Amino acid sequence: MPLIWLVISIIVICAAGYALGRKRALASAGGDARNLHSRPNYYGAYVALCAGVPAIATLGLWLFVQPMMIERSVASLIPNSAVPEGSSIALVMSDVRRTADGFEALFDQDRLSREAAMQMQSAGADLRDQFGEVGVALASEIDETVLSAGQRYWSLSARWHTIMGYAVLAVALLGFGASYARAHKDFRARNSVETGILALLLAAACLAILTTLGIVLSMLFETRNFFGLHSWSDFFFGGTWAPNFRGDSELSILPLLWGTLYISFIALLVAVPIGLFAAIYLSEYASPRTRAFAKPFLEILAGIPTIVYGLFALLVVGPFLFDIFGKGGFAGVEWMAGVRAVITAGVVMGIMLIPFVSSLSDDIINAVPQAMRDGSLGLGATKSETIRQVVLPAALPGIMGAVLLATSRAIGETMIVVLGAGAIAKFSGNPFEAMTTITTRIVSQLTGDGDFSSPETLVAFALGLTLFVLTLGLNVLALYIVRKYREQYE
Structure with a gap:
């Protein structure tokens, strides 16, 4: 059947x-x-x-x-x-x-x-x-x-x-x-049905926890197999990423980690100011009619598939930046060698993160009691002074948590990096050069009919586990900041 x-x-x-x-x-x-x-x-x-x-x-x-x-x-x-x-x-x-x-x-x-x-x-x-x-x-x-x-x-x-x-x-x-x-x-049918529904809810909660535990354990076991075939010191402290499937690969995570953090940093430079300023405007200055119109349109950015952002980076943002900083471009100096670069992926990823920062920051700013604004205005402060000296300090822990959550989202991004940043693993401070990230290498190492007993394939699980620990740490830090420094208002 x-x-x-x-x-x-x-x-x-x-x-x-x-x-x-x-x-x-x-x-x-x-x-x-x-x-x-x-x-x-x-x-x-x-x-x-x-x-x-x-x-x-x-x-x-x-x-x-x-x-x-x-x-x-x-x-x-x-x-x-x-x-x-x-x-x-x-x-x-x-x-x-x-x-x-x-x-x-x-x-x-x-x-x-x-x-x-x-x-x-x-x-x-x-x-x-x-x-x-x-x-x-x-x-x-x-x-x-x-x-x-x-x-x-x-x-x-x-x-x-x-x-x-x-x-x-x-x-x-x-x-x-x-x-x-x-x-x-x-x-007693009602008692039995309610007990059954409660058991289903408990099973759903346990299933979510067990799924997470299963993912972590599967990565742990494969990572253990990887370190049985490849030196852990080279993975964590080496300086070269060069898999060649011939048994003499250099598989260091540091060049990939640098590319991941560098691209995420540029993305946050774009997303945090724009997202925070948008949140301040929507929560403090915009009229209800403007807010009802602007906020849904801003949040549409969060629903766009990342592959569309990647194509936007490859076909629009990359060529635009190359026209400015490429050969014969800005100041007559060739800054960019191609459309794929750290700045291309960083700018587009920052655009993608704007609704994450703005929506969370907007909710946090709106949670600040109106009485604090009224008290500041009553003492003679202007609206801008009230926002700068009262509202933002009160909302700062929550805003920091929102930024850290956006950072976790940036670190885990793949398609924008694949299409916008290239696939070169190296150390460089030049944002106009091509680089790659951990997620991109995971996809590359697991693509095709690779031998899952080789370190060149198993390294993807070690990369995934490291990325999981990194994003988990950022999420825990965000929750810690919000809970520890959040002021409780009556």
Whole structure:
């Protein structure tokens, strides 16, 4: 059964459970809802929850575990001699999965039913004979071991997918039956539903925490493997980034970290003054009509995809700066050698960060009590003096937190840097030269069919973990500043 139909079946069972559970509870009370312990809707919701939640949980767990179990089973069938020299079992399994996808695509053309194919394979038949010219092409282009493993991978996936459908529907029907039998006028349906909703909310909170923990642990394990193959001293204290996939790479994070911080610094030079001044104007000077018009338009910048900003940097800002600072440009000196430079990415990234700074700063400035403004004005201060000497000092901790959060956003940016700053890892203080960042190198190292047992690929996880620690530290520092120095007003 296709996954979409399985989900629709669960929804239908839940809807039927809601209607029938409500009807059964009313019938047990003689049709008078006043004789029920809870409102009729609670009985229907209880049956729907008991039918849907266990089924969805079973489906999610099955979809998570099944690929790992199948891959482990198929990988055990591949002999070491089938792994090419210089490759790994992970790359072979990648070919196996693609081959299995090819079998799936062929069966989707209704050349042979899955049930018939599985029966033929159980009898020892070679499925390639059923595909005519397509099967001949498939057999000629793929290694025999990979082809057999792909055939096995597909057959296991199809078999366990069918079992999954029956198992999930059985769980849904069992939950439906058990809860439907309890839908009686004396059953405390409201208490059970509220307890179930509370459990779902708790599970959602735990899922978010566990997801973060899983991401961190996955990076930790791969980073440990990287430092088992490459010197940690070279990674943290070396001065060169030069991966070459020949075993003599120099993989230092310092040139990448310098590029990341340099571009982020230029972005903040653009975003912080403009964003802060915009926030001051919108909160202190703009009329309600102007504010209602200007603030949504300013925040539109936050919804623009970063790839669009990257194209803007490459096609508009870069050429514009090159015309000014390029050959024969500003003061007759060639400042820029190309459109990709630190200043190109920094300026565009700063434009992207303006709504982050302005919106947070605007909310913080508006949170300053009006009584403080009135008191300052009552003592004879002008409006500008009140803003400069009363409002901004009171809002400064929150503004600093907003700036640090914008810094974390800048450090994690990728597409603007890829298209606007280039891909050269080096130490330089010239903002008109091309550089790169940590996020850009992560993308580069994981692009293509790289060997995940090589330090040149595993270094991406070490870079990611370092970036995670850096941004986490900035976020914690922002929260610390806001909480420690925030003044509490009555």
